[in-house]
Amino acid sequence: MEGLVALSIGVLVACGVYLVLRASTFPVVMGLTLLSYATNLFLFAMGRLAIGVPAIVRPDAAGYADPLPQALVLTAIVIAFGMTAFAIVLALKARGETGSDHVDGRTPHPNPSPSRGEGLRGSLAPPRPLRERGLGGEGESP
Amino acid sequence: MxxxxxxxxxxxxxxxxxxxxxxxxxxxxxxxxxxxxxxxxxxxxxxxxxxxxxxxxxxxxxxxxxxxxxxxxxxxxxxxxxxxxxxxxxxxxxxxxxxxxxxxxxxxxxxxxxxxxxxxxxxxxxxxxxxxxxxxxxxxxxxxxxxxxxxxxxxxxxxxxxxxxxxxxxxxxxxxxxxxxxxxxxxxxxxxxxxxxxxxxxxxxxxxxxxxxxxxxxxxxxxxxxxxxxxxxxxxxxxxxxxxxxxxxxxxxxxxxxxxxxxxxxxxxxNLAYFYAPWLLGLGLITLVLAALGVLAAFRLRFQVAYLVLASVAMLLIAVGLHSETGLAAALYYLVHSTLLAGGLFLLADVIVRGRGAYADRFDPGMSLPHHALLGGLFMFAAVAALGLPPLSGFFGKLWILQAALEHPWRWAVLATVLLSSALLLIALARSGSVLFYKVKDRPDAADPVLPTRIPAFGLSLVAVLWLLAAVPLLVVLAQPVAEVMQQIAAQTLDxxxxxxxxxxxxxxxx
Structure with a gap:
């Protein structure tokens, strides 16, 4: 059971990280959701995996499940839920204001071909001029 | 109670x-x-x-x-x-x-x-x-x-x-x-x-x-x-x-x-005592160099101030990374100084930006600002404090951190990085000050939009700027008692x- 839980946490994190790096708001939100699932599982597993034992110490029970991680997970779930809702609303706002689903508010390539390998094209693209890289060079309407 | x-x-x-x-x-x-x-x-x-x-x-x-x-x-x-x-x-x-x-x-x-x-x-x-x-x-x-x-x-x-x-x-x-x-x-x-x-x-x-x-x-x-x-x-x-x-x-x-x-x-x-400190010190030094380069490369005043915040955080990371009581006390002194100064600088930058109208915070020569002498003086005051030049509190903070660094094996790396980055900050802030306050046009170009002749709520907004910048001279005048308090706090924190x-x-x- 430990191996299975560890594996599912690993897969969830890997998928989450991959989606967050997609640089498009919808996959980013999905990735954040997967990452938060992974943390919830991880926190839960940190109280040690136990089956069929009470969460309260009783003299007649053989053992007990650690109740604290369950409380932590509940808190983490609530917070992650709220944060995801916020991120979705913000992503929608960004989509409406910038007209682009890209996290930078504009698609790096005006005419993307519908072929695969988007990450590769991103890395092969000529570097953006220095003035655009967050040093305050952008044309910003006052 | x-x-x-x-x-x-x-x-x-x-x-x-x-x-x-x-x-x-x-x-x-x-x-x-x-x-x-x-x-x-x-x-x-x-x-x-x-x-x-x-x-x-x-x-x-x-x-x-x-x-x-x-x-x-x-x-x-x-x-x-x-x-x-x-x-x-x-x-x-x-x-x-x-x-x-x-x-x-x-x-x-x-x-x-x-x-x-x-x-x-x-x-x-x-x-x-x-x-x-x-x-x-x-x-x-x-x-x-x-x-x-x-x-x-x-x-x-x-x-x-x-x-x-x-x-x-x-x-x-x-x-x-x-x-x-x-x-x-x-x-x-x-x-x-x-x-x-x-x-x-x-x-x-x-x-x-x-x-x-x-x-x-x-x-x-x-x-x-x-x-x-x-x-x-x-x-x-x-x-x-x-x-x-x-x-x-x-x-x-x-x-x-x-x-x-x-x-x-x-x-x-x-075995785990202060295992994180070398990480903190090393990453702090790198952050400081990059922050100084960012200040130098910034095209806009507000980005420059943001990179100044980054530089101050880097100084704090370095001071905490020294993991000595003197280092922590110096870090706390610098923390008070840099937090209030950064707040004051952001507000001051906004006052300047509002006075520059359509030029906003770009480092392009604009028209002369309303109240240019006062704003220029304040900017220079804040810049001197941020750089760590004497006689303002940034100098004492940096000096104290460097003094704490002398007891650390990495002292030469810390000294070289801090002093070199301060020099870069000096160049950058001198340049932005001169562009904002000296290189002003005599006459507006034909294409220039109408510029504000006065800054709305100037006096009242200056109250907030002065409130935050007042920490700088106070930290100098009261340097001795403040330093004693910081050492007391550092001693209690490390206990x-x-x-x-x-x-x-x-x-x-x-x-």
Missing amino acids: MHLPILPILLPLLAGILLLLLRPLGLQVQRMVGFAAAFALLMLAVWLFDIALAGQRQVYALGNWPTPFGITLVFDQLAALMLLVTAVLAVGALWYAIVTEIDAQGSHFHVLFQMQLFGLNGAFLTGDAFNLFVFFEVLLLASYSLLLHGGGKQRTVAGLHYVVVNLVGSTVFLFALGALYGALGTLNIADMAAKVAALPAEREGLVMAAGLLLLLVFGLKAAMFPLYLWLPAAYARTSAPVAALFAVMTKVGVYAIIRVHGTVFGADAG VAGYRAAVFDPAVGGK
Whole structure:
């Protein structure tokens, strides 16, 4: 059971990280959701995996499940839920204001071909001029 | 007196809820109540600081659950100092937001402002790592909305980056906490310190990994290399009072490193004692170089100020990374100086930007500013303080940090980096000062838009700037007593055994 839980946490994190790096708001939100699932599982597993034992110490029970991680997970779930809702609303706002689903508010390539390998094209693209890289060079309407 | 430690958390929370209910009564009422609450918080912080300096740590068990089963709040001198700095900054920022009517640009500014203070104060006071996570989320959620306050395309994009980066940071935070709980069986900071001190050797690797993950999270909040890329855009694009308040947000990360790592991996931690310090020092040095280059390369005044914030955080990371009592005392002195100065600089930059009209904060020669002599003088004053040139407080802060560095094996690297980066900052700020105040056009070009002949609410907004910049001369005039207080705070912070004793034994804590 430990191996299975560890594996599912690993897969969830890997998928989450991959989606967050997609640089498009919808996959980013999905990735954040997967990452938060992974943390919830991880926190839960940190109280040690136990089956069929009470969460309260009783003299007649053989053992007990650690109740604290369950409380932590509940808190983490609530917070992650709220944060995801916020991120979705913000992503929608960004989509409406910038007209682009890209996290930078504009698609790096005006005419993307519908072929695969988007990450590769991103890395092969000529570097953006220095003035655009967050040093305050952008044309910003006052 | 018994409930003292929770008051700075309850006051902004209740004020925020009250402000939410008062919304139908209009903005004026909200402004009055909001400012009154911030001012009351300042008075409370001054009072608490006075109490903290005189006496012991105070431990408050929430719900009266015994330690370590419940959540404890620990009120000590370091927490009191952070509360005071935050309250001073909040009063200045809120005043500026009200007089320039920036708070009217969107709804719920005052509610969010109080919630931000609620999260900040909670983070400073909590003695429990998971509770620290919760308060981080509270302050982050408020900061997300405050950052977006006023709207605008650039701000939304900068806000999106900030939110996503911090959400990923929260995930890493939870992984770190989970691993620590799995290895130590507790999340109370004092109890964790006790457990780490008696850690079996085979668990050390796991705890070290969790500690470094935690350093990553706090480094993200503090904008440590390589996790600083969110900061310049977020701070430069948001409204001025919010940026001024955010000057303390990066310091929350530094505070968390001092508190959590300094306590859990402190002098008693055996093989793990201060294992994080070389990381902190090395990454701080890299951050400082990059921040100096950013200041030099900035095309806009507000980006330049944002990179100055980054440089000040880097100095703090270096000072904390020296892991000596002198280093920590110097770090605290520099923290007070740099937080209030950065807040003042953001507000001053906004006043200048409003005077430049369509030229905004681009480093292009514009028309002469209204009140150019006063604004130029203030800019030079703030720049000298930020650079660390004598006779202002930045000089004493940097000198003290360098003095602490002399006892460290890496002293030459620290000396060379700090002095070289200060030289870069000097070049950059001299250039921006000359572009903004000397290289003015005699006549407007034909294409130039109409420029403002006066800055709206100039005198009132200057009050906020002066309120925050007043810390600079005060820290010079009172350098001796302030330095003594900082050393006292540093000594108490590094006294992990005393911290543990206070948390576990209510008689010692003076509950």
